[in-house]
Amino acid sequence: MSKSFLLAGLTLLVCSLSAPGVTRAGNPAGKESGAGTGVIDVHGKEFAFMPNKLSAVRGHKTTVRFTNDGVLAHNFVIESLGVKTETIQPGQSTEVSFTPPKIGSFKIRCLVPGHMEAGMQAMIVVTSQ
Numbered sequence: 164m165s166k167s168f169l170l171a172g173l174t175l176l177v178c179s180l181s182a183p184g185v186t187r188a189g190n191p192a193g194k195e196s197g198a199g200t201g202v203i204d205v206h207g208k209e210f211a212f213m214p215n216k217l218s219a220v221r222g223h224k225t226t227v228r229f230t231n232d233g234v235l236a237h238n239f240v241i242e243s244l245g246v247k248t249e250t251i252q253p254g255q256s257t258e259v260s261f262t263p264p265k266i267g268s269f270k271i272r273c274l275v276p277g278h279m280e281a282g283m284q285a286m287i288v289v290t291s292q
C-alpha cells in the first residue's frame with residue numbers, strides 16, 4: 164500500500180517538475196536578441212575594456228557602442244579591421260559600425276598613450292557564422 168502511494172507521489176512530482184520546463188521552452192527569452200541587432204555595448208575605464216572579449220560574424224554589420232566610464236579620455240580601436248572611434252571624454256558614448264571581412268582574433272586597444280601598456284586592451288573574435 165505504501166508502495167503505490169509512493170509511486171503516485173513520484174508521478175505527481177515528475178509532472179510538476181516537467182511542467183515549468185515546458186513553459187520555459189514555449190517562452191523563449193525574447194529580449195535576448197544580440198545576434199540579430201549586432202550592437203555590442205563596451206565600456207572603457209582605467210585601464211580596461213568591459214567585456215574584454217567580443218565576438219562578431221564575418222560579413223555581418225556590427226556596431227560597437229563605446230562608453231567611457233573612467234576619469235580619463237579613451238578610445239576604441241581595432242587596427243586590424245580598420246575600426247577606430249574618436250577619443251571620448253569621461254561620461255561620453257560613441258558608436259562605430261563595421262563589417263568584419265575576415266575571421267580570426269583581433270586585438271582591441273585604447274590608443275591614448277600609455278593606456279594599452281597599462282592593460283587597456285581586449286580581443287574580438289570573428290567567426291564564419
Ligand SMILES: [Cu+2]
Pocket residue numbers: 236237238273274275278283
Ligand atoms: Cu584609454
